[in-house]
Amino acid sequence: xxxxxxxxxxxxxxxxxxxxxxxxxxxxxxxxxxxxxxxxxxxxxxxxxxxxxxxxxxxxxxxxxxxxxxxxxxxxxxxxxxxxxxxxxxxxxxxxxxxxxxxxxxxxxxxxxxxxxxxxxxxxxxxxxxxxxxxxxxxxxxxxxxxxxxxxxxxxxxxxxxxxxxxxxxxxxxxxxxxxxxxxxxxxxxxxx
Amino acid sequence: xxxxxxxxxxxxxxxxxxxxxxxxxxxxxxxxxxxxxxxxxxxxxxxxxxxxxxxxxxxxxxxxxxxxxxxxxxxxxxxxxxxxxxxxxxxxxxxxxxxxxxxxxxxxxxxxxxxxxxxxxxxxxxxxxxxxxxxxxxxxxxxxxxxxxxxxxxxxxxxxxxxxxxxxxxxxxxxxxxxxxxxxxxxxxxxxxxxxxxxxxxxxxxxxxxxxxxxxxxxxxxxxxxxxxxxxxxxxxxxxxxxxxxxxxxxxxxxxxxxxxxxxxxxxxxxxxxxxxxxxxxxxxxxxxxxxxxxxxxxxxxxxxxxxxxxxxxxxxxxxxxxxxxxxxxxxxxxxxxxxxxxxxxxxxxxxxxxxxxxxxxxxxxxxxxxxxxxxxxxxxxxxxxxxxxxxxxxxxxxxxxxxxxxxxxxxxxxxxxxxxxxxxxxxxxxxxxxxxxxxxxxxxxxxxxxxxxxxxxxxxxxxxxxxxxxxxxxxxxxxxxxxxxxxxxxxxxxxxxxxxxxxxxxxxxxxxxxxxxxxxxxxxxxxxxxxxxxxxxxxxxxxxxxxxxxxxxxxxxxxxxxxxxxxxxxxxxxxxxxxxxxxxxxxxxxxxxxxxxxxxxxxxxxxxxxxxxxxxxxxxxxxxxxxxxxxxxxxxxxxxxxxxxxxxxxxxxxxxxxxxxxxxxxxxxxxxxxxxxxxxxxxxxxxxxxxxxxxxxxxxxxxxxxxxxxxxxxxxxxxxxxxxxxxxxxxxxxxxxxxxxxxxxxxxxxxxxxxxxxxxxxxxxxxxxxxxxxxxxxxxxxxxxxxxxxxxxxxxx
Numbered sequence: 006x007x008x009x010x011x012x013x014x015x016x017x018x019x020x021x022x023x024x025x026x027x028x029x030x031x032x033x034x035x036x037x038x039x040x041x042x043x044x045x046x047x048x049x050x051x052x053x054x055x056x057x058x059x060x061x062x063x064x065x066x067x068x069x070x071x072x073x074x075x076x077x078x079x080x081x082x083x084x085x086x087x088x089x090x091x092x093x094x095x096x097x098x099x100x101x102x103x104x105x106x107x108x109x110x111x112x113x114x115x116x117x118x119x120x121x122x123x124x125x126x127x128x129x130x131x132x133x134x135x136x137x138x139x140x141x142x143x144x145x146x147x148x149x150x151x152x153x154x155x156x157x158x159x160x161x162x163x164x165x166x167x168x169x170x171x172x173x174x175x176x177x178x179x180x181x182x183x184x185x186x187x188x189x190x191x192x193x194x195x196x197x198x
Numbered sequence: 199x200x201x202x203x204x205x206x207x208x209x210x211x212x213x214x215x216x217x218x219x220x221x222x223x224x225x226x227x228x229x230x231x232x233x234x235x236x237x238x239x240x241x242x243x244x245x246x247x248x249x250x251x252x253x254x255x256x257x258x259x260x261x262x263x264x265x266x267x268x269x270x271x272x273x274x275x276x277x278x279x280x281x282x283x284x285x286x287x288x289x290x291x292x293x294x295x296x297x298x299x300x301x302x303x304x305x306x307x308x309x310x311x312x313x314x315x316x317x318x319x320x321x322x323x324x325x326x327x328x329x330x331x332x333x334x335x336x337x338x339x340x341x342x343x344x345x346x347x348x349x350x351x352x353x354x355x356x357x358x359x360x361x362x363x364x365x366x367x368x369x370x371x372x373x374x375x376x377x378x379x380x381x382x383x384x385x386x387x388x389x390x391x392x393x394x395x396x397x398x399x400x401x402x403x404x405x406x407x408x409x410x411x412x413x414x415x416x417x418x419x420x421x422x423x424x425x426x427x428x429x430x431x432x433x434x435x436x437x438x439x440x441x442x443x444x445x446x447x448x449x450x451x452x453x454x455x456x457x458x459x460x461x462x463x464x465x466x467x468x469x470x471x472x473x474x475x476x477x478x479x480x481x482x483x484x485x486x487x488x489x490x491x492x493x494x495x496x497x498x499x500x501x502x503x504x505x506x507x508x509x510x511x512x513x514x515x516x517x518x519x520x521x522x523x524x525x526x527x528x529x530x531x532x533x534x535x536x537x538x539x540x541x542x543x544x545x546x547x548x549x550x551x552x553x554x555x556x557x558x559x560x561x562x563x564x565x566x567x568x569x570x571x572x573x574x575x576x577x578x579x580x581x582x583x584x585x586x587x588x589x590x591x592x593x594x595x596x597x598x599x600x601x602x603x604x605x606x607x608x609x610x611x612x613x614x615x616x617x618x619x620x621x622x623x624x625x626x627x628x629x630x631x632x633x634x635x636x637x638x639x640x641x642x643x644x645x646x647x648x649x650x651x652x653x654x655x656x657x658x659x660x661x662x663x664x665x666x667x668x669x670x671x672x673x674x675x676x677x678x679x680x681x682x683x684x685x686x687x688x689x690x691x692x693x694x695x696x697x698x699x700x701x702x703x704x705x706x707x708x709x710x711x712x713x714x715x716x717x718x719x720x721x722x723x724x725x726x727x728x729x730x731x732x733x734x735x736x737x738x739x740x741x742x743x744x745x746x747x748x749x750x751x752x753x754x755x756x757x758x759x760x761x762x763x764x765x766x767x768x769x770x771x772x773x774x775x776x777x778x779x780x781x782x783x784x785x786x787x788x789x790x791x792x793x794x795x796x797x798x799x800x801x802x803x804x805x806x807x808x809x810x811x812x813x814x815x816x817x818x819x820x821x822x823x824x825x826x827x828x829x830x831x832x833x834x835x836x837x838x839x840x841x842x843x844x845x846x847x848x849x850x851x852x853x854x855x856x857x858x859x860x861x862x863x864x865x866x867x868x869x870x871x872x873x874x875x876x877x878x879x880x881x882x883x884x885x886x887x888x889x890x891x892x893x894x895x896x897x898x899x900x901x902x903x904x905x906x907x908x909x910x911x912x913x914x915x916x917x918x919x920x921x922x923x924x925x926x927x928x929x930x931x932x933x934x935x936x937x938x939x940x941x942x943x944x945x946x947x948x949x950x951x952x953x954x955x956x957x958x959x960x961x962x963x964x965x966x967x968x969x970x971x972x973x974x975x976x977x978x979x980x981x982x983x984x985x986x987x988x989x990x991x992x993x994x995x996x
Contacts, residue, residue, distance in 0.1 A: 049631040049632070049633040050630070050631050050735070051613070051614060051630040051631055051633060052447065052613075052620045052622075052628050052630040053447065054447050054612070054613040054614070055446075055447060055883045056234060056235050056238075056443075056444070056445055056446065056447070056883065057235075057443070057444030057445060057446060057447060057448070057449055057450060057622050057623040058215060058235050058236075058237050058238035058622060058623065059215075059447070059620060059621075059622025059623070059624070059626055059628055060237050061628070064614060064631075064633035064634075066633050066634060068634075075635075076633075076634045076635060077634070078614070078633060078634055083237075086735060086737055087749075088216055088737060088739070088744065088746040088749050089215050089216060089237070089238070089622070089626070090237040090240075093237050093240065094237065095236035095237055095880060096236075096880055096881055096893070096896065097880070097881070097882075097883055097887065097890075097893060098237065100890060100892045100893055101614075103890045103891060103892050103893075104612075104886070104887075104889070104890050105612070105614045105633075105634075107583070107889045107890060107891075109583055109584070109889040109963070110582050110583065110609070110612075110637070110640070110889075111582065111583060111584055111607070111609035111640075112609055112637055112638065112639035112640055113609060113639055114606070114607065114608050114609065115588075115606070115607040116604070116605070116606050116607075117591065117603075117604065117605040117606075117607075118604060119601075119602040119603065119604055120598065120599050120600075120601065120602055121598065122591075122592075122598040122599065124607070127606075129641065132606055132608060133646075133649045133650065133653055134653065135606060136578055136606060136608075136650055136653070137650055137653030137654045137656075137657055138657070139549055139575075139576045139578075139604075140549065140650065140654050141654055141657045141658065141661075141663060143548050143549040143575070143576070144654075144663070144664055145663045145664045146548070147546070147548070148664035148665060150664070150665055152471055152528075152530065154471070156471045156472075156474050156528070157474070157524055157528070158471050158527060158528040158530065159524055159525070159526070159527050159528065159665055159668075160527035160528060160529070160530075161527065161664075162541075162546055162547070163546065163547055163548045163549060164547065164548075164549040164550070164551070165538045165541075165542070165547050165549070165550050165551070166457075166550075166551045166553070167457075167535070167538070167550075167551070167552050167553070167555050167557060168457065168552055168553040168554045168555030168580075169448075169452060169457070169553050169554025169555050170444075170446035170447070170448050170449040170451075170452045170453075170457075170554070170555075171446055171447060171448060171554040171555075171612075171613070171886075172448065172452065172553070172554055172618075172643050173448065173451070173613075173616065173617075173618025173619055173620060173630070173684060174448065174451040174452075174454070174455055174618060174619045174620070174621060174627060174688070174691070174721075175618045175619065175644075175684040175687035175688050175691065176616075176618065176643045176644055176647070176684075176687075177448065177451055177452040177454075177455035177457055178455040178463060178687060178690075178691050178717055178718060179644065179647055179648075179682065179687055180455075180457055180553070180643075180647060181455055181456045181457055181462070181463060182509075182510055182672070182717070183647055183650075183651050183672070185462070185510075185526060185527070186510065186525065186668040186669055186672040187654070187668075187669060188527045188664075188665070188668065189527065190459065190468065190527050190529040190533045191459065191533050191537075191538045191541065191547060192456075192457055192458065192459055192533070193457070193458060193459050193533075193534055193535050193538060194449075194452050194453070194457040194458065194555065195445070195446050195449055195452070195555060195560065196444075196449050196452065196453045196458060197458075197534055197535050197981060197982065197983050197984075198535050198560045198561055198562075198983070198984060198986075
């Protein structure tokens with residue numbers, strides 16, 4: 006008898022379940038099916054963070070967004086609507102939730118003093134003050150307004166900025182805008198290496 | 199991408215992922231998409247399964263892509279130009295090129311000046327002392343009207359077509375086989391399939407990645423492929439093109455937005471010290487037409503530049519101050535990666551910031567890099583994860599007490615904790631929603647950058663200091679100046695009509711008088727008064743070719759295939775009706791968004807199809823690169839053979855040499871007899887995946903891929919520990935002995951190739967040797983992209 010899986014299911018359901026033929030009652034099994042974990046989750050359309058195919062993904066999130074709650078990703082899968090990947094993902098893309106919630110994500114700014122053999126924890130205010138101070142110091146020390154041929158160059162020779170091909174376009178643009186305004190020319194990212 | 203711009207006028211993947219399904223022949227070379235771009239590669243399989251397309255790989259290894267290909271050709275690392283040059287010769291010799299296309303859409307008929315020549319490995323104009331070319335020796339010949347002289351018969355001995363024929367005539371199947379190590383028969387079989395697309399009703403595509411770019415001749419490898427694709431009439435057509443497969447989620451976007459030495463957003467140019475006036479910068483950067491019939495779209499450069507300065511400096515960019523021309527630094531010489539670390543080594547660069555980037559693992563010659571890094575006064579590393587680069591003072595063999603660099607590590611949020619857009623390889627800018635908030639203690643990149651900007655700005659206000667007008671006057675009109683939203687930034691990138699304060703629909707509206715703004719002109723149209731076009735999720739595909747114009751936004755102008763005017767003949771009829779890119783219906787061009795005036799008829803004398811070139815056509819011969827108007831085979835700086843074409847000029851003669859680097863290269867190949875190349879595996883993406891338990895579990899350890907015969911010769915057993923060393927450093931790992939690499943016959947001797955994966959360091963969930971302990975500190979003559987893909991090593995049982 007030539008019967009496909011789909012026809013079989015259809016027949017079984019339409020036939021009100023052939024207990025005698027199967028030897029067991031599908032109604033019981035159906036009643037025991039749990040609700041899908043993602044059923045009440047919010048869906049966010051995002052893009053895979055790995056290679057540049059740009060696979061569409063859907064992140065399923067639990068949580069009200071309230072200040073006293075923590076939104077939690079419970080599942081990430083390919084977006085079937087995406088004309089690029091049509092819902093499929095590779096081994097990396099399929100495991101991206103593990104990247105999103107990796108226990109190795111850091112939450113603490115760290116500072117290493119000259120010659121030190123370990124980090125010490127610092128707060129954000131200290132960190133950003135130090136960063137800005139160093140940035141200004143090196144900029145002032147290395148700034149060239151006129152070169153040896155007396156041409157206006159207005160260039161900061163002492164600081165380099167690299168990255169990143171992993172940030173969004175809008176951040177990439179802001180990085181370029183800000184660093185060019187600071188006078189940097191040593192600017193590069195992963196496209197070259 | 200330098201080479202695609204030099205050939206076609208824009209440096210980007212010509213087509214897009216889904217378009218690959220429209221191809222008849224797919225050549226994968228310098229890439230391994232089955233492993234590194236699996237979901238995009240699906241469209242190659244779709245073409246194979248549904249159209250009967252032929253899928254071919256040319257690679258030093260039998261890759262996972264080769265495993266599903268119709269044919270595979272193994273070649274020696276660094277011999278790509280010889281093979282591609284051989285394909286060009288094969289097409290011309292057997293009259294397989296698409297002659298109508300070549301006539302209509304390339305500079306084949308252009309006559310080159312009398313100064314041009316090529317002999318013994320050098321093009322005319324070589325300056326030995328300066329190690330560069332005087333490129334005026336490659337200029338076209340001009341007629342009395344000032345335009346380039348042309349010969350439509352293509353028979354003029356100095357026509358591009360004849361010079362091309364002559365140049366590649368040396369790349370016979372014998373030469374290809376001798377240099378690359380493949381057999382002539384296998385090469386010819388491959389050539390026959392590839393060149394079968396030189397007809398109107400056939401289209402072939404090429405997929406490449408860093409397997410091409412990461413050579414001292416990387417740009418010219420791509421040039422060779424571009425020339426081949428032009429001869430076969432495969433550019434601008436659905437199912438055709440040269441498709442650069444990018445390796446990080448937003449490599450394309452970060453390049454478009456110019457986190458890149460030498461360019462400003464939208465591929466505008468960073469001014470140089472010679473450009474002492476704004477007018478001079480514009481004159482140097484705005485090409486003049488070389489023929490009457492060209493759109494010469496880069497002729498609009500002043501509009502793009504002025505609009506960008508309006509976005510950056512607002513009311514402080516005025517005609518009176520040359521739109522803040524003095525605000526931008528004038529760059530003197532190379533400022534790319536290798537130069538950055540060379541300046542650090544010399545102590546000129548004292549501060550270094552890495553955001554979302556792991557420089558220590560990413561750059562070549564790790565021992566040299568560590569030395570340079572240790573000389574920095576300070577370093578800031580911004581990333582969601584701890585990176586090897588932040589802990590370089592703890593790297594194996596380092597003594598922290600000897601390193602005075604102060605290091606700050608800042609934990610930043612990652613992609614899913616932030617909205618904004620990523621631009622994929624195929625130029626589709628897709629908006630991503632924020633799914634969760636960053637954890638407490640973690641800050642978004644935008645916050646960190648804004649906070650740095652404000653604190654620096656305030657320090658200058660309080661204390662004064664070096665020229666800081668550009669900092670004080672930088673436009674920062676964001677509702678929350680301490681953390682601009684992605685929407686605000688996206689609108690700024692798109693640009694406004696400053697007279698009406700309306701978002702612009704098209705870069706066609708940009709002006710050079712300061713009445714428009716656009717942070718990045720190629721993205722104008724991405725966020726209009728109609729809303730954020732990058733968010734669009736329409737799935738309609740009326741062309742049936744997978745263009746999906748209602749899905750996201752594709753720069754420029756939502757165009758899906760670049761140079762699509764070339765998908766039709768001189769009269770505007772598609773070369774192939776079943777795969778029409780655009781077609782002239784008597785009133786307008788229909789199909790894709792035309793890369794051409796929508797209402798410009800294809801009359802004789804109409805502008806050429808390649809609107810971004812001053813020639814109006816694509817350049818088979820191009821004077822836009824540093825190392826030659828045509829490509830030439832040069833050996834990698836470390837090679838297991840002499841250069842069989844010109845022994846006296848073995849390597850690219852115009853690459854940049856840094857102090858002390860020559861001493862770090864193998865002298866000949868006796869001590870280091872094996873070719874080596876590096877690669878990725880599907881379970882990993884560079885370094886970030888070393889933080890993902892599932893992926894680390896599936897590919898835990900560093901390994902060395904050894905060909906069976908070599909392992910046998912050396913008495914190395916599969917699974918045992920081996921040591922691999924170059925003149926620069928050594929790695930140790932598990933030997934994976936495979937049949938994927940065969941011995942090659944090169945210049946009468948056997949050459950073996952060894953493979954090394956790049957994914958390990960000393961900070962991840964599992965630790966392993968850094969592949970870049972082995973690689974050389976040299977780069978491509980145009981891009982300075984390091985030669986990671988071909989160098990020499992030795993191997994022994996550990």
